[in-house]
Amino acid sequence: MPPAPRVTSPVDPGFWRSPLRGPWLTSVLGVVLLAGVTVLFVTGLLSYAAYNPNLSPVNDKTPDKGLLGFYLFDWPTDPHWLYRLNQGLHVTVGITLIPVLLAKLWSVIPKLFTLPPARSPGHALERVSLLLLVGGALFEFVTGVLNVQLEYLFPGSFYPLHFYGAWVFFGAFVTHVVLRLPQVVRLLRERGWRQRLRDPRPEPADEADEADEAGEADEAGPVARRPAEPTVSRRGALGMVGAGSALLFVTTAGQTVDGPLRRTALFAPHGGGDPGSGPNGFQINKTAGKVGVExxxxxxxxxxxxxxxxxxxxxxxxxxxxxxxxxxxxxxxxxxxxxxxxxxxxxxxxxxxxxxxxxxxxxxxxxxxxxxxxxxxxxxxxxxxxxxxxxxxxxxxxxxxxxxxxxxxxxxxxxxxxxxxxxxxxxxxxxxxxx
The missing domain is CATH 3.90.420.10 (Oxidoreductase, molybdopterin-binding domain)
Incomplete structure (x- = not known):
């Protein structure tokens, strides 16, 4: 038997050998992100509206919004916990989705190296939306996490950066969903959820042939042509992603809710810090010393x-x-x-x-x-x-x-x-x- 050809470049399909990559896994992760990113975008817009930026320039950290200000409204005072719920949900969901996002990027990364870059106008649009989607997702998640932990990393600039970045990302996200959702729904309906998940085997080598026959190899997720020996099952892979998200949830959600979870919020504001005890013993964002009040x-x-x-x-x-x-x-x-x-x-x-x-x-x-x-x-x-x-x-x-x-x-x-x-x-x- 002749030796397998040597592969050294990521543009060669043989470079990517994980037997787990395929339309089904990519589609499942995509459905989770579809729900989560929608929540992030809506709660993010509500957060900007809460600042009442149309009221006065001093509140407006996103100048020249133009048509992007269509969603603004007079922010209410009832219920009194409204902003607490909205922003807690925004940050907690965002951090919890990080393992899902990374897994999704891992599942489709071979597509970023596919040659030729564009085979048709439709394919070119899909590739551009994919690049904007990946770049926008990384930008939004990275800047969001850094702002949670390092308040002064973006002095005066976080609001416009995150706001305009969100619109670029969500525009690419919507384009991607429009192009892919019908196929994802059909694929998951035909191949099922429980049956695939219960199958202990990783995605089989002939998945590539199945994807080719269905026209899905490049459309929903690449499949290894020369798959390596599996080291984890499909169920195990999703389990690791879920466990990572659960861990981040437990170490984040406590910063918003009361009770025992507050003590587990290791990802809490700027790395935490004990605010002390007594009547004034609750969280402080900026101290008098930091802002020059003597x-x-x-x-x-x-x-x-x-x-x-x-x-x-x-x-x-x-x-x-x-x-x-x-x-x-x-x-x-x-x-x-x-x-x-x-x-x-x-x-x-x-x-x-x-x-x-x-x-x-x-x-x-x-x-x-x-x-x-x-x-x-x-x-x-x-x-x-x-x-x-x-x-x-x-x-x-x-x-x-x-x-x-x-x-x-x-x-x-x-x-x-x-x-x-x-x-x-x-x-x-x-x-x-x-x-």
Whole structure:
């Protein structure tokens, strides 16, 4: 028997020898990604809408959206856990899908080296969409994970990068689904789910011939022409992918939910970190030291400036404490996916401060400015519906004690269902009116 030809280049089909590659495995992984990526895209758009970017340029981290802003709407304040659920789902699903994405890329990687690059206009479109799909997927997942772990890696640029990258990726994703979904449905219907999964053998060598006869060899997933000896079964391969996703879920989901899972959130915000105990012992995103807020800025000389039709009103913290106070149980939820449980906040209602500024009825939106010297969202705008909500406070206390310096002493904003960065800390000025 003559020796097998030597293969050294990935453009040679014989270079790829795994007996597991084939239309069935690729299709199963694709169906999982179809559901997961759809959830990611929808929750991602909702996350951008929650920032109310149409309200004021200070909130808009994705300029020149044009037609891409069609989905924006006035973000509600009910239910108060809305952003916590949305962003927790977005980040947790994204991280959980990483093993599925890598397995899917592994299953189709020979197609990236197929020659000739394009055999027809339709094939050329499919190849371009595949390149955009792979590049877009890697870009979105890598930047998303890095932002979760390294907040300051993309100072001021993460929002537009992730936003526009998502549109490129999802456009390629939709094109790919339109071209492939009918065939995937037919293949899975004909070959079944349970029967294939229960078959302990890896994809057989004659799978290539079957794929050729069905016209699927290049369409749904490449099949090895000279398969190597199997080292794992089809069931085992999917089991490893599922176990990887389950492990990432367990080490991520706890950053959003309460209970024992919070202790297992090793993938939690920026590598975790113990926020301490006591009334102020809950997660902190940015500390006073990181943003340049010093003790002298928040001492006895601090004054809150309230601007409106009646001019400027300046109040010390002691004078704020003399105003009618109210309480609200609200969480803090951030774009990185982490959130706190409901904390008990107490302070002055924003709508009461709007009345001091001259808006006795129907208070408008407000521009909030912070003492922080650097970092994103030194200024943030809130809508009129957020100002009017009776749970929206200029908080002075949390869980029965004064705010700590890292939680925004001497005063911070707390608004139901708003992203954490809109709950401005170290507030120095409130300007009610046109934004």
């Amino acid at each position: 003790p002298r800025d928040t001492g006895e000389a601090w004054r809150l400036v309230i601007s409106g039709p009646r001019g400027d009103v300046r109040l010390s913290r002691g004078e704020l404490l003399q105003l009618p106070s109210h309480s609200a149980a609200l969480p803090i939820a951030c774009v990185e996916g982490w959130s706190t449980s409901d904390q008990w906040w107490r302070g002055v209602r924003l709508r009461d401060l709007a009345a001091l500024a001259g808006f006795d009825a129907d208070p408008p939106g407000v521009l909030v400015e912070s003492l922080q010297r650097h970092g994103a969202f030194r200024r943030a705008a809130l809508r009129d519906n957020q100002v009017r909500d009776p749970r929206s406070l200029l908080a002075l206390h949390v869980n029965g004690e004064d705010l700590s310096p890292d939680h925004g002493y001497p005063a911070r904003i707390i608004v139901p269902a708003a992203p954490g960065v809109l709950n401005t800390k170290w507030v120095s000025r409130l300007t009610f009116g046109e934004l």
